[in-house]
Structures are given as C-alpha cells and as structure tokens.
Amino acid sequence: MKRFLLLLTLPFCTSPLAHAAEKAFTFANVKTGQTILTADDNYMNRMGAAEIAIRTGSTTADKTAADLKAQYKANVLEWTPAEKKQISDLVAANQERLDLIEHLLPKKVTFVKVTKNVEGGLPHTRDNAIVLPTNSGPLTEKLFYHELFHVLSRTQKHQHDTLYGLIxxxxxxxxxxxxxxxxxxxxxxxxxxxxxxPVTLDGKSSAVMTFLYAAFPAFDPTVERGFGGHFGFGLLKVDTQDGVCTVDTDAEGRAQILKPENVPDFFAAIGKNTNYIIHPEEVLADNFVFVMTEKTDLPNPEIPARLKDWLTKK
Structure with a gap:
C-alpha cells in the first residue's frame, strides 16, 4: 500500500523527510496557519453574533467575523523541533494503521499550532488541518485519531449519508x-x-436533531468553566416532510429542546461508547478512535464494527 510521509513545513518551503509520497502530514508555519484559520469557509461563514462574542471574549454581541479572524491570526504559533519530533514519532508509530485508511484521506494533512485564544483552547479541525492549542499538551494517539476522523469526514462529505446512517x-x-x-x-x-x-416521543413518531447552542448572548467572565461553560446541548425536535426538516415548535411557538436522557431512542441509536454526543460526527469520531486503536471492551462494539466495515470498503 502507499505509505504516509511526514513533511516539515519550513518558512519558505515544504521539505520531505524521504522520497515523495502521495499522502503526507505537514507542519504549518505561522503564515500558513493564519491562512487556514482566517479562511471564509463553512465554519466562519455560519457564525452568529452570540457565538462570535463568546469566541472573542466580548461581553457585548457587537463583534464581527473580521474581529474573530484578527484574533485567530494573532494567535498562530511556530512549532518547535521537539514538538515536531513528538508528533512525527506518533505518526510513524501508527503507520500501518494509517495505511488502511489512506484511500479516505486528503493528499496532505496539516498540523497548526495555536494559543488557547483560538476556539477557547479546544483542539479542532479546519479544512485539512488539525489545530492544536498549546494548553492541550503533547499530541496523544486518542486525540490524533479523533481529529483525523474530522478531516477524513470532511474529505468524504459525499458519503455523509451512509456514514451518519451507521448510527x-x-x-x-x-x-x-x-x-x-x-x-x-x-x-x-x-x-x-x-x-x-427518527425517534418515538410520547408514543408518536417524531424526529430530533442534535443541537449545540450558545447558552449566553455574549461572553460572561463569571461563568464557570470559562469558554466551555457558555455552551448548551440538547435535542431539537423537528418536523420532517418531503426531505425537509423544520423546527417543531410548542403551543406557544417556541422551539422544543429536549434533554438527551429523555429520548431513549437517541442512546439506542448512538450507543454508549462515548459521552461526546453533541453531533453524530463527534460520536463517530470517538468510535473511529476505538477502531484505529483496536479497543474492543465497549458497551456497544457493533458500532465501531459497522464503522470499520465502512472505512475498509473500497
């Protein structure tokens, strides 16, 4: 099979450690990282005023995407040689496992280093990049595979129907x-x-969507858990008809956001292998970790088994 190659992104070029390969992992310098984080993509273009305020630490919801871009741009860092070696060694140690999914990954996956002022210090992805804040410490195998799944999923967006259909x-x-x-x-x-x-609620057929929301209209410095404490999660009840989902409001015209524990069909579908349940994408990302690390002592082993079949089907 084709081999993965880790490349080092230097100030003016990308230099391979060995011969050229079709797939590669690279380290972004500051300029490259800034370009990735300030892109007008499906992340930056979807944000509303409340979440921009929370992400910029503003107590008023008057910030714009331009303000957020400026903040992200100012908080991209260069990788140190020691950090590059740690990640390079981790990738090399997982080479054989990575070979099994090389057909699903983009030609290049880039690591971007940032401060905790980007996305509240939470590891995440943008485009084909894994964004790692300094406060997250050395890259672990679990975090590597979780974030790599998001890159893989974004690359295979034409297969989301079958992928999310697994759960x-x-x-x-x-x-x-x-x-x-x-x-x-x-x-x-x-x-x-x-x-x-699709779920059953009060004996009737219904439907829900995972719903991550801003629990405050702007950033509140008194909120416990800081950035993460500003977020809420529930299941949004929706009407589905002719392939269209609309908000199913109550008698007073308000959206119905249900607690997951009150919707048994939700856990019956996603299993209980992970507590990271804010979106089917995140549920699958954790199950991807279990597949790639060959973890089998799980409450619902059939879910990673389904995912493994999906991953290895060519």
Missing part, C-alpha cells in the same frame, strides 16, 4: 427559525448540517 441519522434540508438560528453554535469539526434521527 441511524438520515439527511434532510434543514431550515431553522429565528429563535434557533440566533442561538445556534457552529462546531468547526462538523462539515455538514441537516441530519435527523
């Missing part, structure tokens, strides 16, 4: 309302919206 989610053309759109929170690791799960 019961179906596609739809989603239309939020004013209330929901105002508080929706954009996840940089989720390249696709518009996937719902």
């Amino acid at each position: 019961g989610f179906a596609p739809c053309d989603y239309h939020g309302n004013e209330e929901v759109n105002a508080k929706s929170l954009t996840n940089p690791d989720v390249p696709a919206e518009g996937y719902y799960l």
Whole structure:
C-alpha cells in the first residue's frame, strides 16, 4: 500500500523527510496557519453574533467575523523541533494503521499550532488541518485519531449519508427559525448540517436533531468553566416532510429542546461508547478512535464494527 510521509513545513518551503509520497502530514508555519484559520469557509461563514462574542471574549454581541479572524491570526504559533519530533514519532508509530485508511484521506494533512485564544483552547479541525492549542499538551494517539476522523469526514462529505446512517441519522434540508438560528453554535469539526434521527416521543413518531447552542448572548467572565461553560446541548425536535426538516415548535411557538436522557431512542441509536454526543460526527469520531486503536471492551462494539466495515470498503 502507499505509505504516509511526514513533511516539515519550513518558512519558505515544504521539505520531505524521504522520497515523495502521495499522502503526507505537514507542519504549518505561522503564515500558513493564519491562512487556514482566517479562511471564509463553512465554519466562519455560519457564525452568529452570540457565538462570535463568546469566541472573542466580548461581553457585548457587537463583534464581527473580521474581529474573530484578527484574533485567530494573532494567535498562530511556530512549532518547535521537539514538538515536531513528538508528533512525527506518533505518526510513524501508527503507520500501518494509517495505511488502511489512506484511500479516505486528503493528499496532505496539516498540523497548526495555536494559543488557547483560538476556539477557547479546544483542539479542532479546519479544512485539512488539525489545530492544536498549546494548553492541550503533547499530541496523544486518542486525540490524533479523533481529529483525523474530522478531516477524513470532511474529505468524504459525499458519503455523509451512509456514514451518519451507521448510527441511524438520515439527511434532510434543514431550515431553522429565528429563535434557533440566533442561538445556534457552529462546531468547526462538523462539515455538514441537516441530519435527523427518527425517534418515538410520547408514543408518536417524531424526529430530533442534535443541537449545540450558545447558552449566553455574549461572553460572561463569571461563568464557570470559562469558554466551555457558555455552551448548551440538547435535542431539537423537528418536523420532517418531503426531505425537509423544520423546527417543531410548542403551543406557544417556541422551539422544543429536549434533554438527551429523555429520548431513549437517541442512546439506542448512538450507543454508549462515548459521552461526546453533541453531533453524530463527534460520536463517530470517538468510535473511529476505538477502531484505529483496536479497543474492543465497549458497551456497544457493533458500532465501531459497522464503522470499520465502512472505512475498509473500497
């Protein structure tokens, strides 16, 4: 099979460690990282005023995407030789496993180093890049594979219907309302919206979508857990008809955001292998970790088994 090659991105060029390969991992310098983080992509273009305020640490919701770009641009860092070696060694140690999925990955995956002022210090992805904040410490195998899945998923976006279908989610053309759109929170690791799960609620057929939202209208420095404490999660009840999902409001016209524990069909579909349940993408990312690390002592081993079949089908 084709071999993965780790490349070092130097100030003015990308220099291979060995002969050229079709697939490669690279390290972004500051300029390259800034270009990736300030791109007008499906992450930057979807954000509302509340989430921009939270991400910029503003107590008022008057910041713009330009302000967020400036903040991200100022917080990209250069990799040290020691950091490059640690990541290079991890990739090399996982070479054989990576060979099994090389047909699903882009030609290049880039590591970007940032401060905790980018996405609240949470590791995430943009385009074909894995963005790692300094506060996350050395890259672990678990984190590497979790974030790599998001790059893989974004690359294989034409297969999202079958991928998310592994845990019961179906596609739809989603239309939020004013209330929901105002508080929706954009996840940089989720390249696709518009996937719902058929469920039974109060004995009736219904549907829900995972819903990550801003729990505050702007950043509040008194909130516990800082950046992460500003987010809420629930299951948004939706109507589905003719391939379209719309918000299913209550008698007073308000969106119905349900607690996951009150929707048994939700956990029946996604299993209980992970607590990271904010989107089918994240559920699958953790199960991808279990596949790639060959972890088998799981409550629901059939889910990683399904994912493994999907990954290895060519």
